[in-house]
Amino acid sequence: MSQQEPLEVKGLRKQINRGKNSLAKQFHLVRKSRMKLWQNALYILIGVVVALAIGAAILTSLDISAIDYYSDMFTIGLVGNAYPERAIENFLVSYVPLLITSLALALSFKMRFWNIGGEGQFLIGALTSAVIAIKFPGLNPYLMLLLMSVVAMLCSGVTGLAIARLKTKYNTNETLATLMINYIALYVVTFFGETKADWNFFLRTDSERPKFTSFTKMPFVEIGDFHLQISVLVTLLIATGIWFYLRYTKQGYEISVIGDSRRTATYAGMNVKRITLRTMFTSAALIGLAGAFTASSSGCISTNITNNVGWTGIIVAWLSKLSIPGIVLSSFLITILQFGCRSASSLYPSIDSHFADLLQGLILFAVLAADFFANYKVVRIMSAGEKQEEQHEDKKEVES
Amino acid sequence: MSSSMDVITQFLFHLVVYSIPLLYGTCGEIVVERSGSLDLGVEGTMAIGAIFGYLAGCSANSLFVGVLVAYIAGTLVGEVFALFTVTFQANQNVTGLTITTFGVALYFFMGNAMGEKWPVLTKADRMVKALDTIDIPLLSDIPVVGKAFFSHNILVYIGVLMAILLWFYFEKTRAGMRVRAVGENPAAADSLGINVAAKKYQHIMLGSGIMGIGGLYMGLNLGGTFEGSNCWINGYGWIAIALVIFANWSTARAILGTFVFGFFRTLAVYYGTLAKTFPKVLGWLDNIPSQFFSALPFIVTLVILIMDSVRKNKHSNEPAAIGVNYYREDR
Known part of the structure; x- marks a missing residue:
């Protein structure tokens, strides 16, 4: 190195040396x-x-004390409870909507279609099924549940279909579109809940906690003292069905191909638009079904009927890496977390x-x-x- | 007649007041998106900035401390986002949504944990005083419009100034262009010797900090009262994300965009007054349920979103590499 090195070169050498020594330059990531x-x-x-x-x-x-809190939380209020059957029933009532919603979201996420509108689709399902519950009182409970479910699935599914259509035709940003529907649906439900008028048909305005005026609740199977709601069985059936659909059918395989690469799917001769529409309809319809189940088992509807499953479902789906058995398991764990927190909040007032x-x-x-x-x-x-x-x-x- | 003029002035005044928090959120998101990241965590970032900024500002009884803490809290959230998406290569949508879930939950959790100890804004007298309106000489004397647009608190002026400075930064300066290069084509930027990861980290943190200030301002607008059921931000973080598209990734256009949305928001508060003051022209406003006005910003966003995609905006400035993580070994 000569002593008459020009300033510029000196600076350059300094930079190179600095680059060599910095931590980031010494390491790199390998898959x-x-x-x-x-x-x-x-x-x-x-x-x-x-x-x-x-x-x-x-x-x-x-x-x-974290140990006390966690032990209270993870036992979900079963210890020292005179009616543990009721606690388990209530647990399942929160488990069912989360599981269905997470499964439905996983369907669309597998296709890389960002359905963030779980909340809105859930509300649409709950609201429309509530209309059925109120307009046709005195129906056979099974027929009622079926009718509520079908209407909820159709209405919610069509919303999803509309957004999927916008996506396939105009490439509208589906993340934001589904998201806006969340808030619009929320204010529609608020409107029906808060306004006292003739069309306020599904809430009895004089009762403190509004319920459907005459409503046959969801049918259940009695196992001793324990009441197993039909929705639990249907949900497990749906989970198995989706697992089979994704794993063993051509349609299910097409979803994952689109998720990997839209181009590959097109070159392979798949009708990407059709598959997108089909899958998004199924996804939204299933979330609507979750809304109908919740409306049916609680017998009333409010703005917080969703219990945030639209958001939680995204977390569940991603935690499980979109695997169906994984979703069944992790939505179970997350429900324990939420249900446990709720039952523990009576013991720990400062922790909501x-x-x-x-x-x-x-x-x-x-x-x-x-x-x-x-x-x-x-x-x-x-x-x-x-x-x-x-x-x-x-x-x-x-x-x- | 003068009272109806007053109503118009008031309406316009509040239009600005309700717009500015959105301007912070939108500008923050534009800064992040320009560097090539789509941050869906605006809602959570604003909530975290709001609660930490508010608590710090009240306990120190200083607006400056509040804004500073809101900014720092925002940058820390941004650092988490950058850590996960830039370094850990995690999915940007999922990371953003997690930040939203986490941030809003932290907001409620802290508020509820404070309980009775929640500070009242009016007790922080010096902070309230710092939020007094400042009249811009001459301009504020213009009838009707003067008091509406040129007599505001300091955060409004800072917000507008920030939007203009950011526009200048991204459009006119070399450093800003480099950031845009990272957002458009990180591999090309990398080959030019731009440190892609560093640029992303810096701008995600800067943008998130700005969102944090917006959150604080939103809370101050609402009088700093904590409600157990409603978050201060209440969906406006999402509107900010949509506004980025409306503003076509330009912070200067974001000023216009936020005023449009501020208009709908103000309408939700003022439609009753407007109907009463102008019964002949605007009397029909009273027949519309209030929930419709609350939903209006979201409906308008959806319509704009759809129209924008139908028109196939050829002049869209959307960064090409947005939402895609840059993995150096894949070059």
Whole structure:
């Protein structure tokens, strides 16, 4: 290095040296080969534990024993309960809509169609099925449930179909379109709930907690003291059906091909538009069905009837990597989380049920991070000399 | 006659007041999207900025501290988003939605945990005083329009100034162009020696910080009262995302866009007064249910969204690489 080195070159050399020494330049990311199922499960488990640990830290900072809280939460109010059957029934009533919604969202997400409108589709289903419940009083309970479900599925499905049509024809942003419907549907329900007039047909305005005036509730199967609602059986049937549909039918396979690459699907001769419309209709209709089930089992409708399943369903679907058995399991866990938080909130007044949402967010963050460590590894960039050495070693290994 | 003029002035005044939080949210999202990331976490980012900014501002009794903390809280949320989408290569939609779920939940959780200890805005007298309206000399003396547009609190002026400065940054400066290059084609930008990851981190954090301030302003607009059922942001984060399309990724056009939406929002509050003051022209407003006005911003957004796609906007400035993570090894 000569002493008369021009300033510019000096600066350049400095920059190069700085680049060499900075941490980011020394390491890079490499995709790992495919993960085994148990490895994936392990990473998710670690993610959940980390999220619960952060939650525990928050609880401790509020002077609440995390162990006590979690044990109260995870037993979902079953311990020391005189009527554990009722608690399990109520648990299933919150489990059913979340499971159906998550399954439905997974269908559209598999196609990379961002249906963020679960809340709105749910409300449309609940509202339209409530109209049936009120207009045809005294129907046979099974017939009533069937009619409510069909109408809810049609109305909600058509909404989904309309947005899918806009997407396929004009490439409208489906994320924002489905999202706006959420709020529009919310205010429509608010309108019917708050306004006292002739067309306020589905709420009895004089009762404190409005119920359908005369309504045959959802039929159930009696197992001893336990009342198993028909919706639970139907939901499990639907879950099995979707699993079979995605795994063993041509239509189900087409969805995942579109999700991987629209172009591949087109070149393979698939009618991408048709499949998109079909799948989005199914997705929205199923969410509408969840709304009908909830309206039917609660016997009244309000603006918070959705219990946020449209949002939670997205988290559930993604936690499970859109796998159907995974969704059945993780929506079960998330329901425990939410149901547990709700039943524990009577014991811990300062912790409200939003703690469950907080934990869900943390869990998904932790799992997304775990995903990264599961699928990528950080590798140090080697200089040319090091590379040669390694190649040499590789050769040696091959020879031996 | 003068009273009806007053109503118009008031209407326009509140139009500005209700618009500006949206302007912060929209500008923040534009900054993020220009660097090539689609952040669906605006709602949550604004909620987190709002609650931390408000609590800090009230306890320090200073608007400056409040805004600063709201900004910092926003940038931290942005850092999380960047960590997941830029470094961890996680799906941007899912990360954004998680931020929204988490942020809104944190807002409610903290508010409920505070309970009785929730600070009242009026007790933070110096913060309230800092929010007093400032008259712009001469301009504020124009009848009707003067008091409506040129007599506002400091956050309004800062918001408009910020939007103009950001427009200048992205359209006229070299540094801004580089950010746009990252948003359009990160691989090409990378080959030019631009540090793509750093640019993304910086702008996601800057944009999220701006959203945080918008959230705080939204809360101050509502008088800083915490309700257990309604979040301060209440869906406006989503409108901000839609407004980005309306503003065609230009922060200057965002000013116009937010005023259009501010108009509908103000209508929801003022339609009764308007109907009473102008019974002949606007009397029909009273026959429309109030819920329709609340839903109106969302309906308008949907209509604009659809119209925009039907017209196939050829002059769209949408960054080409938006929503796609940049994975260097894939070049």
